[in-house]
Amino acid sequence: xxxxxxxxxxxxxxxxxxxxxxxxxxxxxxxxxxxxxxxxxxxxxxxxxxxxxxxxxxxxxxxxxxxxxxxxxxxxxxxxxxxxxxxxxxxxxxxxxxxxxxxxxxxxxxxxxxxxxxxxxxxxxxxxxxxxxxxxxxxxxxxxxxxxxxxxxxxxxxxxxxxxx
Numbered sequence: 140x141x142x143x144x145x146x147x148x149x150x151x152x153x154x155x156x157x158x159x160x161x162x163x164x165x166x167x168x169x170x171x172x173x174x175x176x177x178x179x180x181x182x183x184x185x186x187x188x189x190x191x192x193x194x195x196x197x198x199x200x201x202x203x204x205x206x207x208x209x210x211x212x213x214x215x216x217x218x219x220x221x222x223x224x225x226x227x228x229x230x231x232x233x234x235x236x237x238x239x240x241x242x243x244x245x246x247x248x249x250x251x252x253x254x255x256x257x258x259x260x261x262x263x264x265x266x267x268x269x270x271x272x273x274x275x276x277x278x279x280x281x282x283x284x285x286x287x288x289x290x291x292x293x294x295x296x297x298x299x300x301x302x303x304x
Contacts, residue, residue: 175233176269180276180286182229183245183262186211187278190252190261194219201252207302210247210262232268232275244268246301248280257281260297 194200200218204210211230232244248261255261257280264275266289274288277297287294 176276176286178233179264179268180284182232183264183276183278184284185225185229186245186262187282187284189214189217189221189223189225190280191282192219192221192223193217197253199253204251205247206249206251207247207304208243208245211243211245232264234264234269234275246297246303249300249302252280255280255300259300260293261301263294263297263301265303 198218204213204216204218211227214225214227214230217225227240228238230243230245231238235244244265246263246265248255248259252261259280260277261280262278264277266275267273269275272289274286274291274294276284276286277293278284279293285293
């Protein structure tokens, strides 16, 4: 092999190496994004389980709990102790940024739970949590949680039954 051929082989190997590293970097970033979305879904699932495990949603004790984001602030006053401790970091959407106690990235119910139907969303991502126009996760009073697009009827319903205030 002459030096010109060796040089081309070396350049080709470097180009392939750079391409492999670039693809690996994009893949890792994509996996992190999926992982954060799954963590967000899991956070709202735990919130839903805690609500279901507390007193029934038709109990008068829910009337004293705030609505919107206040619903999450008042978690220590939710009626009936849930069978597991509630971590206030569950109220942070990992898609938004660093998870920190005191930050609330979700919309809570716009009415006391007693005034809501079993299939009404009681918690949801705020618009933009997962990116502009991306939708997010929605938790129903029944405990069911789903990841939806902004075009999904559940996202539209969440806009009517949850509040970010």
